[in-house]
Amino acid sequence: MSTQGTTLYPASTDRNGREVVLDVRNLRIHYETPKGDVIAVNGISFQVYKGEIVGLVGESGCGKTTAAMGILQLVPSPGRILGGEILINGRSWLGLSEKELRERRWRELALIPQGAMNSLNPVMRVREQIADAIVTHEGYQPKDQLKKRILDLFALVGLPPRVYDLYPHELSGGMKQRACIAMAIALNPPLIIADEPTSALDVVVQRVVAQTLLDVKERLGVSMIMIGHDMGLQAQMVDRIIVMYAGNIVEVTPVEPAFYNPLHPYTQLLISSIPSIKERKPLKITSGLTHDLRNPPPGCSFQFRCPHVMDICKRVPPAMIEREPDHWVACYLYGKEEKED
Amino acid sequence: MTESQVVQMPGAATPKPVRKINRWDNPWLNSKFLVGSGMVLFIVLLGVVGPLFWDTRLARVGSAELNLPPMGFTVEVDGIKYVGTPKHPLGTESNGRDMLALIITGAPMSLQVGVMAALIGMGVGIVLGSAAGYLGGWVDNIIRTVADSVITIPALAVLITISAYVRQIELSTMALILSLFAWPAPTRFVRAQVLTLRERGYVRMAQLSGVPPLEIMLKEMVPNMLPWIAASLSGNITGAILAASSLEALGLGPTRIPTLGMTIYYAIRAVAMLRGMWWWLGFPILTLTIIFVGFFLIATGLDEIANPRLRGVKS
Amino acid sequence: MATPLLEIRNATKIYGGGFLQRGNRIVALQNFSMTIPGQPAVITTVAGESGSGKTTLANAILGFISLTSGQILYKGQDISTLKGRDATMYRREVQAIFQDPYEVYNPFYRVKHIYDMVISHLNLGYTKEQARELIEQSLRVVGLRGEEVLEKYPHQLSGGQRQRVMVARAYMMNPKLIVADEPVSAVDASLRAMILDVMLKLRDELGVSFIYITHDLSTAYQIGDNIFVLYQGSIAECGRTVDVIERPHHPYVQMLIASVPVPDPKVKWGTLLEGVADETMRYKVESGCRFYPRCPHRMDRCLEAMPPLYPVGDHGQQAACYLFEK
Numbered sequence: 001m002s003t004q005g006t007t008l009y010p011a012s013t014d015r016n017g018r019e020v021v022l023d024v025r026n027l028r029i030h031y032e033t034p035k036g037d038v039i040a041v042n043g044i045s046f047q048v049y050k051g052e053i054v055g056l057v058g059e060s061g062c063g064k065t066t067a068a069m070g071i072l073q074l075v076p077s078p079g080r081i082l083g084g085e086i087l088i089n090g091r092s093w094l095g096l097s098e099k100e101l102r103e104r105r106w107r108e109l110a111l112i113p114q115g116a117m118n119s120l121n122p123v124m125r126v127r128e129q130i131a132d133a134i135v136t137h138e139g140y141q142p143k144d145q146l147k148k149r150i151l152d153l154f155a156l157v158g159l160p161p162r163v164y165d166l167y168p169h170e171l172s173g174g175m176k177q178r179a180c181i182a183m184a185i186a187l188n189p190p191l192i193i194a195d196e197p198t199s200a201l202d203v204v205v206q207r208v209v210a211q212t213l214l215d216v217k218e219r220l221g222v223s224m225i226m227i228g229h230d231m232g233l234q235a236q237m238v239d240r241i242i243v244m245y246a247g248n249i250v251e252v253t254p255v256e257p258a259f260y261n262p263l264h265p266y267t268q269l270l271i272s273s274i275p276s277i278k279e280r281k282p283l284k285i286t287s288g289l290t291h292d293l294r295n296p297p298p299g300c301s302f303q304f305r306c307p308h309v310m311d312i313c314k315r316v317p318p319a320m321i322e323r324e325p326d327h328w329v330a331c332y333l334y335g336k337e338e339k340e341d
Numbered sequence: 342m343t344e345s346q347v348v349q350m351p352g353a354a355t356p357k358p359v360r361k362i363n364r365w366d367n368p369w370l371n372s373k374f375l376v377g378s379g380m381v382l383f384i385v386l387l388g389v390v391g392p393l394f395w396d397t398r399l400a401r402v403g404s405a406e407l408n409l410p411p412m413g414f415t416v417e418v419d420g421i422k423y424v425g426t427p428k429h430p431l432g433t434e435s436n437g438r439d440m441l442a443l444i445i446t447g448a449p450m451s452l453q454v455g456v457m458a459a460l461i462g463m464g465v466g467i468v469l470g471s472a473a474g475y476l477g478g479w480v481d482n483i484i485r486t487v488a489d490s491v492i493t494i495p496a497l498a499v500l501i502t503i504s505a506y507v508r509q510i511e512l513s514t515m516a517l518i519l520s521l522f523a524w525p526a527p528t529r530f531v532r533a534q535v536l537t538l539r540e541r542g543y544v545r546m547a548q549l550s551g552v553p554p555l556e557i558m559l560k561e562m563v564p565n566m567l568p569w570i571a572a573s574l575s576g577n578i579t580g581a582i583l584a585a586s587s588l589e590a591l592g593l594g595p596t597r598i599p600t601l602g603m604t605i606y607y608a609i610r611a612v613a614m615l616r617g618m619w620w621w622l623g624f625p626i627l628t629l630t631i632i633f634v635g636f637f638l639i640a641t642g643l644d645e646i647a648n649p650r651l652r653g654v655k656s
Numbered sequence: 657m658a659t660p661l662l663e664i665r666n667a668t669k670i671y672g673g674g675f676l677q678r679g680n681r682i683v684a685l686q687n688f689s690m691t692i693p694g695q696p697a698v699i700t701t702v703a704g705e706s707g708s709g710k711t712t713l714a715n716a717i718l719g720f721i722s723l724t725s726g727q728i729l730y731k732g733q734d735i736s737t738l739k740g741r742d743a744t745m746y747r748r749e750v751q752a753i754f755q756d757p758y759e760v761y762n763p764f765y766r767v768k769h770i771y772d773m774v775i776s777h778l779n780l781g782y783t784k785e786q787a788r789e790l791i792e793q794s795l796r797v798v799g800l801r802g803e804e805v806l807e808k809y810p811h812q813l814s815g816g817q818r819q820r821v822m823v824a825r826a827y828m829m830n831p832k833l834i835v836a837d838e839p840v841s842a843v844d845a846s847l848r849a850m851i852l853d854v855m856l857k858l859r860d861e862l863g864v865s866f867i868y869i870t871h872d873l874s875t876a877y878q879i880g881d882n883i884f885v886l887y888q889g890s891i892a893e894c895g896r897t898v899d900v901i902e903r904p905h906h907p908y909v910q911m912l913i914a915s916v917p918v919p920d921p922k923v924k925w926g927t928l929l930e931g932v933a934d935e936t937m938r939y940k941v942e943s944g945c946r947f948y949p950r951c952p953h954r955m956d957r958c959l960e961a962m963p964p965l966y967p968v969g970d971h972g973q974q975a976a977c978y979l980f981e982k
Contacts, residue, residue, distance in 0.1 A: 059844045059845060059846060060815075060844055202705035202706055202871070203705065203871065203873070203912055203915045203916055204705075204911055204912060204915045206915065206917075207915035207917070207925060210917070211925070229844075229845065230917065231845075231919045232874070232916065232917035232918055232919040233917045234919075235917065235918065235919045235920055235921045235923075236917045236918070236921075236924055236925055255921045256921045256922065258921075259919065259920060259921055269846075270845065271919075273845050273846065273848070273849055274845070274874075274919045275848075275872075275874040275875050275877070275878045276874055276877075276918065276919055276920075277873055277874045277877050277901060277913065277916050277918065278918060278920075278923075280877060280878060280898070281878075541759060542754055542756060542758075542759030542760035542761075543759065543760055543761055543762040543763075545718075545720065545752075545754070545760070546760045546761075546762075546770060546773075547762075547773060548719075548720070549718065549747060549751070549752055550747070550770075550773040550774045550777055550778065551744055551747045551748075551773075551774070551777035551778045552773055552776075552777050553777075561762055564762070564764040564765075565762065565763070565764055
């Protein structure tokens with residue numbers, strides 16, 4: 001019997017009465033190097049609500065993958081979580097032993113990593129790998145029940161039943177990726193982190209896999225964090241977007257304002273430089289990450305590239321302000337609140 | 342105008358204590374590499390500096406009293422008691438040779454033979470392996486067939502046969518004979534490396550820049566093979582020394598020159614162990630062991646230096 | 657009529673399928689033809705997904721692999737027969753920019769090594785001072801300074817810097833043709849615009865033509881003049897970029913364009929693609945259209961023989977599909 005529909009732990013709710021599945025508070029992650037600590041994630045806070053897909057975007061080096069790994073407690077050394085709090089359905093994930101983490105992972109939080117299709121064991125049939133995941137976390141299952149459950153999972157992700165007997169190399173790239181999605185939803189976790197789940201796929205297959213993810217979200221009510229840099233894909237898939245720059249969150253907004261009314265100068269830059277297949281326009285030129293992540297400047301991390309930089313920006317980092325309902329931005333253009341430490 | 346609200350930053354969790362990583366994370370400070378280098382260096386110094394402090398003429402037959410045990414030992418040999426003296430700290434053997442002098446002169450020779458044979462083998466290996474890997478076609482087929490065939494030949498048997506016929510052996514002759522069998526493994530290894538490197542982007546870039554194949558092999562590929570060549574070389578050297586010592590221990594080495602292997606040969610021939618003269622066999626074997634272990638540690642250390650994953654940066 | 661700069665005639669490349677390898681044949685490229693005129697300079701996009709043959713095409717044009725049949729003519733000469741000074745000229749005039757900005761540097765040498773190689777081997781005829789000045793100038797075009805990058809090792813530069821140095825190198829050679837194989841795929845959005853802008857500048861100010869190989873139709877739409885869309889080794893559709901992308905005719909190209917996610921949350925994909933079989937695994941040479949298993953308009957006709965290119969639309973647009981047979 002699957003655990004579909006049962007919440008394992010009482011979820012918490014925020015002030016608007018929405019159920020909060022993931023609550024990240026002031027997460028800080030550093031990488032230690034001989035030349036000084038690289039501040040990869042500099043105290044970020046955000047929530048993910050039930051049944052929504054949140055996009056996490058930013059250029060390379062902004063810390064989005066590190067943050068995701070931090071939530072999963074899989075930060076590779078020499079990275080280290082320095083502080084903050086991570087709550088899934090109200091229960092803390094920091095300070096747990098490795099054993100406790102192992103029990104909770106996959107049941108409360110699943111991951112679809114980048115290039116997931118390459119993480120399938122080539123000498124095991126696909127069904128065995130999914131069965132493995134289920135049995136490891138839920139204990140022994142009667143064989144015919146297990147088979148039905150796996151076939152149900154296949155149907156959910158659009159894989160034909162014949163995949164039940166196949167090895168990974170007998171599947172195409174898109175099918176392998178959908179098998180990985182099936183593995184991620186096998187234990188019906190409330191939250192899935194998808195790290196660029198379609199990056200290795202062709203455009204047409206990408207669409208099929210992305211629509212599979214949307215379908216899964218609709219049917220199971222699972223929440224997702226979609227990490228990526230393809231803004232087109234984000235526009236099609238996510239409900240809200242979190243924009244990161246140099247280890248900080250600069251803007252959190254529902255998806256339409258992100259594209260039609262971006263507030264933070266960095267988001268504006270990001271949106272204006274997306275090449276579109278609908279419109280030919282001159283490409284906007286800009287420079288990349290400008291400062292050494294080991295020595296962030298005092299004040300706002302975007303100060304060197306910001307066309308609207310002011311004096312206060314160079315002294316103290318701005319705090320997140322809710323400018324519109326649900327639309328948060330950390331920028332002195334919209335208010336004078338400074339970030340507490 | 343909507344009212345602004347500030348997110349409360351809850352100071353909920355206390356930061357976990359941070360443990361500093363070792364700032365001395367210089368890859369070259371690898372313990373295995375350093376210890377191994379130390380051991381080999383010790384042997385080299387023994388050979389270079391030793392003659393300044395110790396009279397190497399004592400390595401000649403009849404230069405000292407016979408059968409003396411090392412300093413501080415009293416041993417009965419052939420029914421006669423012998424007492425060690427500081428004059429011959431490592432003892433002497435039945436031909437009147439001083440053990441310390443034998444070690445000081447013999448160790449560098451064993452090293453020399455090994456290094457020469459390994460270098461020749463590696464040199465040939467680089468040339469043939471690069472040609473086979475880069476040029477492919479019939480060049481590759483011929484080189485590969487010959488190399489694979491030579492590997493299957495029982496080296497020691499052939500070496501014994503050759504040595505038995507070549508009566509007057511010098512060190513360099515020995516090295517040359519050994520290199521006959523030292524070249525196939527490096528050749529195959531270099532060929533495999535070249536096949537991999539050939540597809541690299543920077544090789545393509547060099548081709549696009551009009552660089553001729555030979556220069557590509559030498560200037561683009563070989564530098565990137567150096568760490569692995571160095572590690573492989575250590576193995577080759579020990580192999581060559583082992584082969585040389587084996588031949589010498591069988592009596593097929595240079596008779597005029599007191600190498601470690603020849604010392605062992607004389608010791609065996611004089612039934613040293615049964616007669617109680619453990620130091621005659623013991624010290625040459627110990628020296629050889631230091632050389633082998635030293636090179637082995639260098640090779641393992643180099644492997645770790647070249648491959649950061651093996652270093653296991655601890656968290 | 658002037659000799660075209662590059663002419664590819666019926667290029668075919670088949671891997672495997674030798675005497676002892678029945679069943680392992682892969683047709684990477686089949687009967688591919690393309691012409692790039694000497695004037696004016698154009699950016700020709702070769703678009704395709706993985707397995708389309710676009711990388712094989714790039715390797716063939718650059719001389720890294722030889723064709724099974726067909727010819728590649730540079731200024732009228734078959735490139736497989738070039739020797740001596742003509743070969744050097746080809747290396748000078750045809751340059752490349754690759755996708756991975758790390759792989760193309762030899763980690764053993766400093767960054768300036770890539771310049772030293774061409775100066776030593778391609779008889780550019782510059783004195784040391786001239787060469788140095790040219791290097792500086794080319795770096796300036798991409799927003800870098802010599803002292804920033806030349807003496808460093810590749811791992812000390814960022815990915816964007818490495819790619820820019822490669823573009824600068826291509827610029828310095830003042831080539832006639834640049835083969836750019838996914839030059840912006842591995843680069844951040846912020847640098848994408850700059851590199852594409854340099855490509856446009858090279859075309860407009862120095863008359864350099866490009867073969868821009870990519871899977872990203874959005875950037876192709878921004879800078880390409882002409883486009884060839886490949887599917888499993890053959891041309892599906894070709895023509896002016898604006899025509900092919902705004903009014904695609906070939907069913908595969910239509911499906912492709914419809915699948916590109918539009919960066920506008922109000923313009924969603926639309927209904928789920930129905931009845932589309934997943935991409936098939938690579939298979940041997942077969943007669944007939946390669947797109948048959950996935951085509952919503954497939955007919956028996958399509959299995960008999962590979963459809964030739966038929967004219968569609970205006971301005972020389974062509975699609976290889978029996979739907980457009982007159």
